[in-house]
Amino acid sequence: MDFLNDKSLFKDKSYIGGEWVGGAKTFEVKNPATGEVLASVPDFGAEETRGAIEAANAAFKGWAALTARERYLILRRWFELIMENQDDIARLMTAEMGKPLTESRGEVAYAASFVEFYAEEAKRVYGETIPSPKADARVVVIRQPIGVVGAITPWNFPAAMITRKVAPAFAAGCTAVCKPAEDTPLTALALAELAERAGFPKGVLNIVTGSAASAPAIGEELTTSPLVRAIGFTGSTEVGKLLMRQSASTVKKVALELGGNAPFIVFDDADLDAAVAGAMASKFRNAGQTCVCANRILVQDGIYDAFAERLASEVLKFKVGDGMEVGVNIGPLINEQAIEKVERHVADAVANGGEVVVGGHRHELGGNFYEPTVIRNVTTRMLVTNEETFGPVAPLFRFKEEDEAVAMANDTPFGLAAYFFSRDIGRCWRVAEGLEYGMVGVNEGILSGETVPFGGIKESGLGREGSHHGIEEFTELKYMLMGGLGR
Numbered sequence: 001m002d003f004l005n006d007k008s009l010f011k012d013k014s015y016i017g018g019e020w021v022g023g024a025k026t027f028e029v030k031n032p033a034t035g036e037v038l039a040s041v042p043d044f045g046a047e048e049t050r051g052a053i054e055a056a057n058a059a060f061k062g063w064a065a066l067t068a069r070e071r072y073l074i075l076r077r078w079f080e081l082i083m084e085n086q087d088d089i090a091r092l093m094t095a096e097m098g099k100p101l102t103e104s105r106g107e108v109a110y111a112a113s114f115v116e117f118y119a120e121e122a123k124r125v126y127g128e129t130i131p132s133p134k135a136d137a138r139v140v141v142i143r144q145p146i147g148v149v150g151a152i153t154p155w156n157f158p159a160a161m162i163t164r165k166v167a168p169a170f171a172a173g174c175t176a177v178c179k180p181a182e183d184t185p186l187t188a189l190a191l192a193e194l195a196e197r198a199g200f201p202k203g204v205l206n207i208v209t210g211s212a213a214s215a216p217a218i219g220e221e222l223t224t225s226p227l228v229r230a231i232g233f234t235g236s237t238e239v240g241k242l243l244m245r246q247s248a249s250t251v252k253k254v255a256l257e258l259g260g261n262a263p264f265i266v267f268d269d270a271d272l273d274a275a276v277a278g279a280m281a282s283k284f285r286n287a288g289q290t291c292v293c294a295n296r297i298l299v300q301d302g303i304y305d306a307f308a309e310r311l312a313s314e315v316l317k318f319k320v321g322d323g324m325e326v327g328v329n330i331g332p333l334i335n336e337q338a339i340e341k342v343e344r345h346v347a348d349a350v351a352n353g354g355e356v357v358v359g360g361h362r363h364e365l366g367g368n369f370y371e372p373t374v375i376r377n378v379t380t381r382m383l384v385t386n387e388e389t390f391g392p393v394a395p396l397f398r399f400k401e402e403d404e405a406v407a408m409a410n411d412t413p414f415g416l417a418a419y420f421f422s423r424d425i426g427r428c429w430r431v432a433e434g435l436e437y438g439m440v441g442v443n444e445g446i447l448s449g450e451t452v453p454f455g456g457i458k459e460s461g462l463g464r465e466g467s468h469h470g471i472e473e474f475t476e477l478k479y480m481l482m483g484g485l486g487r
């Protein structure tokens with residue numbers, strides 16, 4: 001970890017009850033760009049998860065009893081420490097996940113923005129009074145922290161997917177047990193180190209590390225323990241459904257941010273420059289490894305050739321390489337399975353009539369590197385129509401009429417993010433209201449942020465993260481009828 005200024009941010013132990021805990025059984029964390037082993041961290045399971053839940057439960061009463069301002073001050077300090085250590089956390093992230101350093105720095109700031117936002121929201125967990133049905137009674141409704149929260153997070157945003165859950169939970173007065181993805185535990189552990197420095201009491205934040213093989217046992221413990229009252233999850237729809245089923249045994253609240261299949265529609269009346277820029281940002285951010293990436297690009301007949309040509313010329317400017325290198329904007333995919341899925345999608349598209357305009361192969365660098373790719377003449381017979389590619393591949397579908405585009409866009413069980421570009425105000429309202437998605441970007445290719453309700457409908461999830469809605473996920477409403485006023 002020579003690249004760290006503060007070497008103490010490198011942690012290779014789990015963080016449970018305010019202690020750094022090692023284990024006899026460990027698993028390796030590797031750099032997806034080089035294959036280098038970065039660390040060996042504890043491969044914990046059900047027993048250690050139970051210990052973390054008990055620590056979080058023991059800390060809950062004291063943490064919830066603090067005033068909103070006392071929680072604000074600790075969250076605010078955590079935000080400041082994350083930003084003061086932005087470069088080091090970004091380097092850890094690029095080393096274990098692969099995204100270019102500029103994107104890692106951006107993600108650290110994005111992750112910190114949730115801590116900053118919810119530090120303030122801690123002071124705005126409001127209740128209400130309701131006109132009483134009885135003269136000698138009063139109605140008061142308050143919001144109380146739900147309790148211990150279990151958080152299970154993915155590898156593609158190893159910092160932001162944690163703070164997007166635990167920051168609102170802490171602000172509401174909850175405590176948390178977090179299981180980061182096996183690919184990216186180092187970023188999570190660095191955040192825990194900074195949380196400890198910020199003054200979080202022991203047991204408020206717990207990080208349990210485990211291998212892919214141990215994830216089911218950890219998840220089972222978090223979803224079935226009666227001490228855990230809510231689950232926050234970001235990841236695949238398949239795992240989200242499993243966690244939801246498991247949570248039913250104790251009727252837990254679940255907030256699920258799951259898979260996507262984002263349509264990106266370009267109408268004839270679009271601003272071509274804006275549409276190309278939006279597609280580049282939406283499709284190729286994180287090498288296409290985000291749940292809100294444009295997965296299907298639908299282009300109207302009249303602008304199809306011009307858009308395809310302009311997009312291809314922009315894609316050719318990308319520099320593929322190790323995310324630590326200056327100027328690299330497309331890093332490696334996370335692992336061999338990810339590359340094989342991308343290859344399968346490209347091969348299937350070509351076999352069914354698709355034409356590769358740019359890219360279409362593993363990069364000459366080898367390993368987990370893939371060429372940024374544009375394919376035209378894509379049709380709904382191809383795998384890319386219904387499966388999330390999760391890689392740097394832009395498939396261009398063609399359509400004639402507005403209704404056809406909206407019908408194609410909605411023809412999926414997913415409903416996370418959708419995007420379209422048009423300068424016709426009537427069309428913008430019709431299409432935005434007609435798209436069956438939780439989030440719609442109109443002439444915008446990036447729509448995430450801490451102040452907005454991020455989340456999907458249908459099989460893309462339940463609940464929202466970010467905005468004031470995000471803190472309400474971790475509270476319970478209590479209605480009190482305060483009687484006896486007449487006696």
Ligand SMILES: NC(=O)C1=CN([C@@H]2O[C@H](COP(=O)(O)OP(=O)(O)OC[C@H]3O[C@@H](n4cnc5c(N)ncnc54)[C@H](O)[C@@H]3O)[C@@H](O)[C@H]2O)C=CC1
Pocket residue numbers: 152153154155156179180181182212215216217218219220234235236237239240242256257258259260290291388390416460461
């Ligand atoms: N809606 C959103 O914001 C996001 C959705 N995703 C979706 O997730 C997928 C890619 O991310 P992955 O990390 O591969 O997803 P994944 O669902 O395989 O893993 C996500 C997390 O769940 C854990 N996990 C896996 N199996 C588990 C089990 N049986 N019990 C408990 N935990 C388990 C993993 O260890 C990891 O920490 C894509 O489908 C992508 O669309 C990913 C990131 C964000």
Ligand SMILES: O=C(O)[C@H](O)CS(=O)(=O)O
Pocket residue numbers: 154156157160161234257289290291292448449454
């Ligand atoms: O994991 C993801 O894909 C993120 O939720 C997308 S974003 O919030 O960074 O846009």
